[in-house]
Amino acid sequence: MALTAAHWVYLAGVLLIIGITVARKNVVIPAILATLLTAWVMTGSAITGIQAIFNASLTAASELFTIFLIIALVTALLGVLRAMKADQRMVTPFQRVMRGGWSAYAVLAVVTYLISLFFWPTPAVPLIGAILVPAAIRAGLPAIGAAMVIAIAGQGMALSSDYVMQVAPGLSATAAGTSTSAVADTALVLSLITGGVALVITGVMLRRLMRAPGDTNLEEWENTVTAAAQPVERTSRIAGVIAARLGFAKARAGTDVDAIAEPLTVVEDRVPVAAGVATGGGGGGEPPAEPLRPAGGGGGGGGTAGGDAPTSVPAGDAEEDDPRTVRLSKIFAVGVPVVFAVMVGYMALGKFTSLVPEIQGGSAAALVGGVAAVLVIVAVFALDGPTAALTTCGEHLVDGLVFAFRAMGVVLPIAGFFFLGNADFAPKILGLEDGQTTPGLLVDLVTAGEQFIPGNPLVMCFGVLLVGMATGLEGSGFSGLPLTGSLSGAIGPTVGMDPATLAAVGQMGSVWAGGGVLVAWSSVLVVAGVTRVPVIELARKCFVPVVAGLVISTLFAALLL
Known part of the structure; x- marks a missing residue:
């Protein structure tokens, strides 16, 4: 079909967003303006364009809310485990394997790949985030490193081959007119090459960020999250911790320190809040390596009942001496991993x-x-008792939801713009009635560019790869597979290439880009959520390693397969 003005406006919006992302700036405003202009040109109505801004974000929210909810529930679970200090006990067994940052890096890569290969990354990542990520952080692996290795091994290597479930190879093979097993076998090889190269480059990038193992790594990681999610409560807690320490000094030494404690009432106006995932999520900046944090390292998800009192005392005093809390800590440190297993x-x-x-x-x-939700309920009832649990359970869940939307909500208007280019979502965004259809702007643009790909096998491979990556921009790794498969089946024989090989190359581009590594509005949200890093920063950090891996694997396919 002939390209319309809406296609060109949409293309300009895509290029603008990509350029601003590369420039490490926030792309929310460009995405909103691009949505308005594209919808306006598509319908000829400025009012519809304005309405599309809201509808696009609403559509993106409805499509991505599953991911948000998983992040919230796992965050709530980690919050209540932190309140009873079960989180540190839970990671203790993994210290024997994760003796340092590099061993943690290797363990995360292997475990993530194997679990994601059988169960897909979205359900696998929360399991890893609840159990292995805290252990890896304690071992000295930086949070951004944990996020990168999980994204590359899970959303990248495992999902791009989909060798066990074979949904992706089936889509590619059907469209290409070849066998599913041929596409799956080639995709497995290419995914391993791409992931291997990406993991090696990522390791080189992380070599200066590795830290010595220690509990302080875990405490700083957890408390930085609290700072990002609830800055006011956090500074209040600092005041409470200092006041409590002064109180202990008074009780032990018999010294009147009330006059010293009074100025703490204004500490909120003077204590700076450390930058965290929420502030970095929109446009760059990693969490600081040494965030300002309250002493003690405990706390139940940012100000919940049952968490404030224990965190207001120094570690090793009242909470550690409470036999009931210690007993619960040991039970849940064992019980949570067992339940997930x-x-x-x-x-x-x-x-x-x-x-x-x-x-x-x-x-x-x-x-x-x-x-995760059931474990939260059981844990708060055990820790706080039936009466208090009715309040604290809700507070932990609210903390999880607040964190999920603070850290990930910035991607909604961006995802909404790319959904506007999808024929399945555009009618809803434009407010059209049932039965009315719109062109798939993104697919039309890619299809129109097919004719400009030369007939050389090497160039053809990279052309199909780019087509796959372009279709993945909408955040769905599988939606572009029929297009790349059809293209491979049509042009493969004309250049002397096996359509299965070309289809596997296109599958690599589509899934690595849209399946959850290179675009921040995909399932990489789950990875960023469980590792507490800015999602846009994670996607940006993964760009060079992943693209390098895709280039190497595509060269391998063009020259050796």
């Missing part, structure tokens, strides 16, 4: 046997979120 075993039974129904995709993510 049982859940993984149940999913494995469904995958490899007929004893239980198979659970995958969205159902697996729902199971992870539901289990």
